[in-house]
Amino acid sequence: MTPPVIEFAGVGKRYPGPPQVTALRPADLVIRRGEYAAVVGPSGSGKSTFLNVAGLLDRPSEGVYRLDGIDTAGLDERDRTALRGRRIGFVFQSFHLLPHRSALENVMLSMLYTGVPRGRRRAKAAATLDLVGLAQRAHAPAGRLSGGERQRVAFARALVNRPSLLLCDEPTGNLDTATAGTVLELIAELHADGFTVVVVTHDPGVAAGAQRAVVIRDGTLTEAEPRAPAAGVAQVGEGG
């Protein structure tokens, strides 16, 4: 059994309001290293809240969240930021690339804050672009890339620091069906390469590609029926 990457113990999120809104009901969830999980639910179900809490962009109101075995509750903002920058790779629906910079420079941006020596950044970024099949477009400005290419650059940027967790927010949301298919193939390849992938999506089709699906509805996380023999044990349930 591989060690857990995401470990929720009664993690919930309430917004004080008024009116008070419970965006994520207290739940337990474990996602282990090497897993490919999808968190699927309609809009307004609490997907974004889950993503923000899991991605250390927001603090839970209750419960204990361990990332890579580190209890994040006791960390100050500086440590949370460091943990986020070094252990989590984000892929966003709207790519969030800097349009005036080349694909390579966009990938290099990921190493700006993590202390990778300047001399090594270019080579690492080029190698990662090669990994996502975009080596030939490395010097094209991001603003001139197609949607699929942009998302590949975003994947390369998320991967270049070899994060423990790849957190994808609607990664195919802005892509046509054919391009979405190639992006899903890329995710599957990354999973096969050993990356831990969590995809947050409203699209059951995207979730279908995942090894494991967690349904979120009205802020409640529920484990869907397993479709494949689990690589690790995952438990989802109502927490206290």
Add this chain to the structure above:
Amino acid sequence: MTRDRRRTRVVRPTRLSVRDAADEAVAAVLARPARAALTVLGTLVGVAAFVAVLGLTATTSGQISKRFTALAATEVMVEDAPADPALADPGFPPDTEVRLTRLNGVEAAGVHWEASAGTDGAEAEVSARPPSVRREPGEPLTVVAASPGYLEAIHATVGSGRLYDTFHQKEGQRVAVLGKAAAQRLGITRLDHQPAIFIGDTALTVVGIVEDVRRRPETLLSVLVPSSTAALLWGEPGGAEGRPAKVLIETRLGAAQLIGGQAAVAIRPDRPERLKVTAPPDPRQLRDQVTTDLGGLFLALAGICLVIGAVGIANTTLVAVLERTAEIGLRRSLGARGRHIAAQFLSESAALGFLGGLAGTCAGVGTVVAVAVARDWTPVLEPLTVLPAPLVGALTGLLAGLYPAWRASRIEPVEALRR
């Protein structure tokens, strides 16, 4: 305690090196070159005005001091001011000129006083005719007893004839030199028949007519007589009638202050306190005064331009923060802390200010050189004002970026990524 916290840190903190921040700033400025160019205009004008004003005032005051030093600043006056006016002994020894010209920096020096040739202190009556044959009174003209050195010191140039010299002085010759206006009033226009003038009953041969002087223009309306001759005819200067002798010294450029300090001792080493020395004001002080007077106003204008420039940069940076909220969110997700975001926007505004400052410095230097060339002046640019000028721009940008950077650092990543 800090050490304990450091020891317990679970993850190595993220960082942003100065070089990376600078690179990011340059990349951000280059990403929108047109906007950057428009943004820096205010700073450009401000710094250009700053450099041009300082350069032009330095250039102008250089010109002023050049002209000033050429005449007034090379003139030192020494007066005989005895504590007891009735003192009989003459204030200036006969070899005063020799004593002074020995000093390094003295070009010429001469003793002079108004000779008491008239009766009861009135101006002497001077005529071209002997008293025995004339019917009308003579012209009331000033008779100046002056040593040959004095004529040299006032830069007297002769229209006709010649100036008297050390021979005339030594021998007490009865000669006179007329100022141009005095000669006209006496009706003397030619010297070829060696005309004489009569001061009272005394006849003096006119040896020359002074056409022009560069100092003491009143000389042109005077009769100049060798001081030794005047002393023989009308007595030594000073005394009860109170026409004290003076010494006019012409110095080399820049030596006036020095000679002012040495003259009294050189002339009367026994009683230097008897002599009152008047040296011109230090030209450096005058120049500084001019610089302060002119510069103050224009520097205030330059300051206003810089403030306008700063407001421009602040405005653009604030707009950029709002526009680039998503980018801020992205950077936060990549490990940037609030202070890294602040540093990035501060670097950008400082870079904009620096660029404006650099372009403004070039424009300011160009203005000073262009004006100097047009006026045929020597451009004067102090390195101390020109070299830090781009940094003034950078500082303006830095100050302008403080508020936008603070705003940017306070944006929560969750909020930013929603954009």
